[in-house]
Amino acid sequence: MQTDSQKPSRKLRGGGGARRAERTAYVNEFSRFIERKIPNFEILNEEALEIIEYNAETVLEEIGVKFVDNPDAIVRWKEAGADVQGETVKIPRGLARNLCATAPSKIKQHARNPDRNVEIGGNSLVLAPVYGPPFVRDTSGGRRYATIADFENFVKLGYMSKWLHHSGGTVCEPTDIAVNKRHLDMIYAHMSFSDKPFMGSVTEPSRAQDSVDMCKILFGESFVEKNSVMISLININSPLVFDSVMMGALEVYARNNQACIVSPFIVGGAMSPVTVAGTLTQVLAEALAGIAYSQLIRKGAPVVFGAFVTSIDMNSGAPTFGTPEASKILSGAGQLARRLGLPFRSGGALCGSKLPDAQAAYESTNTLSAGLLGGVNFMLHSCGWLEGGLVSSFEKFVMDADQLGVLHSIAAGVDISQNGLALDAIREVGPGGHYLGCEHTQNNFKDSFWKSNIADYKPFETWSEEGGNDTVLFASKRVEYLLSNYSKPHLEPSIDEALLDFIKRKKESQPDKLY
């Protein structure tokens, strides 16, 4: 595990008084983004991959995609060689794939703290929190509309999470701020309450531009021109429609050399065929068209192949999460992305449950595990997602974030150094002995096992005497503990002032809007 813990070793911590002090003094720990040392799990064989790739090209060529309310896009596609009829763009076999070839295979996203920079692509896995919910939930306050105060608290929790590499984007919708102004406060929260990389606004092309402009204040204009300092989420209106708002944001970011995730957003059976292979065909067609379009805006624009796919409960029509069909689609989509040589986004701690209970954890773990093994490079929603994405849960944020440690450890693979092989320890202990006291154990126990900071490891009797509580309560205490121990990372006051001034001017320049 690549950890740059600043925690002093046990030996250095001294006696009882020091231990008590240490228990209350919070130390911010941080792990670098994951570089997998394990193989990917690949569910499709060569034949299946080739058929799906062939069929995706058939979809683009015969059925085509729609770029709506976007005459410039239509012109661009015509010039690129597509067969355009009204807003429908039919893309000749091979054209989209050829256009995708200029997109980089790996993206370096810069953070204001260079130690927090991430690489997206190859064998990397970058973990980012939940994105989008209008509601929040916690044990004390229940379910309620999210506010900017909630938003800031999630950014703080993300900053303090050892296993989270990214501050994310809309960790919840700050519904107490006008729709046309809240992106300014969201971006500012990421910039000031954290030093991890973050995402830009996509709800209007002008808001994408504001995001770029704020980054120019934070990072400097010339730095932003040369480097990706944001990654932003461009959803496709599946099936096969690219709307002008999302494409407008994509155009702003691509022009400014900022990274985008081009992501079919699919409830399988409603927005794609009810079968895995059919959905993969559509996912590939949509990703090819969207990514190709980004390269028409700017050759070499950094872009990620995204796949957000859930299944559906055919009785109630509710989207369902953590299902095996979604896992299979994730695995197959990863293979298709790698064959295109593109970074891949999917996964997350997705669930449909209304509470952070066992259903939530079963569903979330199914998708976290599929994402790790399926070669995901950027995992949005890796913590905090609840109720099908309607709710950001404070407790689930820290519960999931804790589980992200599991992904780090599995990804590190197996150490087969002499120390890892431990043959001398087996010799020392011998038949019927025990390892707790042996030298090898003493030398290695601190780093050998991932340890949860939420799960209860106490004996039944102790646990019972202390109230017999469940995970949610332990998580609730963890949230409280973290927020009460938060301290802001340093931000140059002149930059802070410039950002606040930019926001003030932007807000004053327009009336509040509800959309």
Added chain:
Amino acid sequence: MQTDSQKPSRKLRGGGGARRAERTAYVNEFSRFIERKIPNFEILNEEALEIIEYNAETVLEEIGVKFVDNPDAIVRWKEAGADVQGETVKIPRGLARNLCATAPSKIKQHARNPDRNVEIGGNSLVLAPVYGPPFVRDTSGGRRYATIADFENFVKLGYMSKWLHHSGGTVCEPTDIAVNKRHLDMIYAHMSFSDKPFMGSVTEPSRAQDSVDMCKILFGESFVEKNSVMISLININSPLVFDSVMMGALEVYARNNQACIVSPFIVGGAMSPVTVAGTLTQVLAEALAGIAYSQLIRKGAPVVFGAFVTSIDMNSGAPTFGTPEASKILSGAGQLARRLGLPFRSGGALCGSKLPDAQAAYESTNTLSAGLLGGVNFMLHSCGWLEGGLVSSFEKFVMDADQLGVLHSIAAGVDISQNGLALDAIREVGPGGHYLGCEHTQNNFKDSFWKSNIADYKPFETWSEEGGNDTVLFASKRVEYLLSNYSKPHLEPSIDEALLDFIKRKKESQPDKLY
């Protein structure tokens, strides 16, 4: 998915009255054991495998294993060519591996209902319930010592589970029956309350013999001589010790051509080195020695390479479950077993949590997922395990059993038939359309998505009005529903009488014992 559901199709079920009747009439559904159509996830590369295999032979040759209180075993090993010193058996490089070569690569275990026969080995996965807990827990009764009534209820739930292929063994310890007699009631419960395959007793060689004798009544003497009708769990006293009770049971079963799982039972860091590769070395050495010994008893005796490994919390000394280290060991052990050409046992819905809460589900899913992808052929503890194996939980039994459906669906891989590829559906719907009403969806929706029978898929408002309950309550209702709808599979009255007579005579022939 290989399902022989007897549920009539929706179209055949008629109107409102029929639907209401159908809601209360329980239909027992059953799925055949899993035959994977997906690749295994393999964490070790060739170099790592070869080093671990070499070191395991070094352990056997240099350090050796102990067969305690078992002079016959010592003689057998001497005759086989081992270097024996007292109870220590040093096995020359290659000998154990050569002996293992006569063990079959696949085991067919017969059930009294031939439709429930299972194959253990190759690409199969057979799912069996929790084994061993002295306590049970449910929402109404809390945590309490298990009784034979609890035992019978777990057997009933296993019989009614669509995704469980096996009735298991000690689903809980019936502590209200004398230790030397309870195995008779346990075996009888599996034989009479279920028609799925089951496990034999291992707590005394004589109890193993009773298990065989009862099977001869159920299946007929000559059938049992020629076929495996039981699989039994032989734990190794790690590190490197084979006790006479377990070996005595192994000897009975091997002589009678009944299958055994030879399984290191390891809390990593206490009973094996604290590192993954070191533990794998010890696991392989122990499995090689134990399986080789089974072949010294009877060449060709059916035996499974087992690996039950947990990690440990070094602060409290508590074993921990669902951890990444355990998942890596599972994956590596599966590779080592397959290179020996032997069936592999590991995994389960393992957890340390005291309640069937989010911690339990995170931990359980981590191991269920690792077990599916790690090529496990026989998965004990696949449902019902709670509190580090101290407790069999009724709610968790049905919650986990529900999740086993996820494993079935993933294992089935991706259908790339014309219907699976669904290109015509994409053509029919086109850009901006929706799939819910299209012909392909109508034809396929019933079998396309795995559906939970526990998870709540209702809208937030409905769920909230109905009490805003969590998974445990839904599971509790499911337990109640299943048990109230249970009906016994037919058992020939003459066989039933003969079994009851055997049990009566055995019980009367000896006083109650507490061990």
